[in-house]
Amino acid sequence: MQAKNINVHYTEIQHYFKMAISVDCVIFGFDDDELKVLLIKSDLNEFKGQWSLLGDIVRPEEELDEAAYRILKSRTGLDQVYMEQVHTFGAVHRHPAGRVITVAYYSLVNIEQNILRKHSNELQWHAVKDVKDMAFDHQDILLSCYERLKHKVIEQPVGFNLLPKKFSLRELQNLYEAILDVKLDRRNFRKKFLSMDLLVDLNEDEKDVKHRPARLYKFNFEKFDQRKRRYFGIGF
Numbered sequence: 001m002q003a004k005n006i007n008v009h010y011t012e013i014q015h016y017f018k019m020a021i022s023v024d025c026v027i028f029g030f031d032d033d034e035l036k037v038l039l040i041k042s043d044l045n046e047f048k049g050q051w052s053l054l055g056d057i058v059r060p061e062e063e064l065d066e067a068a069y070r071i072l073k074s075r076t077g078l079d080q081v082y083m084e085q086v087h088t089f090g091a092v093h094r095h096p097a098g099r100v101i102t103v104a105y106y107s108l109v110n111i112e113q114n115i116l117r118k119h120s121n122e123l124q125w126h127a128v129k130d131v132k133d134m135a136f137d138h139q140d141i142l143l144s145c146y147e148r149l150k151h152k153v154i155e156q157p158v159g160f161n162l163l164p165k166k167f168s169l170r171e172l173q174n175l176y177e178a179i180l181d182v183k184l185d186r187r188n189f190r191k192k193f194l195s196m197d198l199l200v201d202l203n204e205d206e207k208d209v210k211h212r213p214a215r216l217y218k219f220n221f222e223k224f225d226q227r228k229r230r231y232f233g234i235g236f
Contacts, residue, residue, distance in 0.1 A: 019098070019100065020058075020101070021101050021102070022056060022101070023055055023058055023105065024102050024105070024138065025071055025104075025106070026053055026107070026142055026146075027078075027106070028106060028109070028128075029109050029162065030110075031112070034128075036125040036128060037128050037131060038124070039053065039054075039123075039124060039125075039134075040053075040054055040075070040124075042135040044135070047136065050133065050134060050135040051135065051138075053142065054071055056071050058103075064085070064103055065083075068083060068103075072107060076123070077116060078116070081109045082107055082108040082158060084148070084152070085103060086104045086105060086144060088101060088104070089102050089103075094136060094137045104141045104145055108162050109161070110162060110163065112164055128142070153180070159175055159179060160221075162175060163175060166202060166216045167216065168206055168215065169217065172193065198219060198224055199217040199220065200217060200219075200220050202215075
């Protein structure tokens with residue numbers, strides 16, 4: 001087959017370039033024993049009063065991952081957080097301005113240790129279970145990323161990105177129950193995690209708590225990295 005000149009090829013496909021690519025970020029956090037998502041009020045009249053994910057058009061010179069990190073940094077001031085690409089959403093009429101294909105990412109941040117430094121457009125944390133009727137197709141994007149997180153947290157220790165560096169086994173169980181939306185047996189849960197030998201006992205107890213202070217732990221990421229070829233496999 002004879003190779004095409006690039007100008008000929010461009011002439012054949014130029015009408016396909018009449019669309020935009022965007023990135024939407026589902027930013028998860030954990031607070032008050034609830035899985036939460038960071039949302040912003042839509043600035044479009046078509047979705048007045050509705051909440052939306054944080055997103056933007058990808059610039060011509062940007063890689064997708066670069067765009068996702070730019071959006072996270074510019075809108076929240078947060079950086080160096082866990083982020084993963086999840087799915088592409090390309091329904092023809094998903095955006096009122098025209099054809100916009102969006103790539104969804106989710107990220108995990110510790111709410112306590114990452115104080116938001118940008119507060120434009122009523123940027124707020126919302127309990128995932130209470131979020132409804134979002135702008136665009138953002139409800140579908142949120143649910144898709146939530147489903148990915150539920151599967152991921154069983155296979156890999158990504159959930160520790162949502163916890164403080166020092167945590168109790170109670171906090172750890174509350175986190176998994178919030179993400180998986182199930183009630184877990186306390187004894188089996190603790191036995192499972194302690195048997196992995198990936199938690200470091202800090203010989204410290206909680207302070208300034210209303211309940212009986214619990215022992216604090218941290219996750220041994222270095223040991224996990226040494227075992228990363230092995231399946232994490234919580235298997236509740």
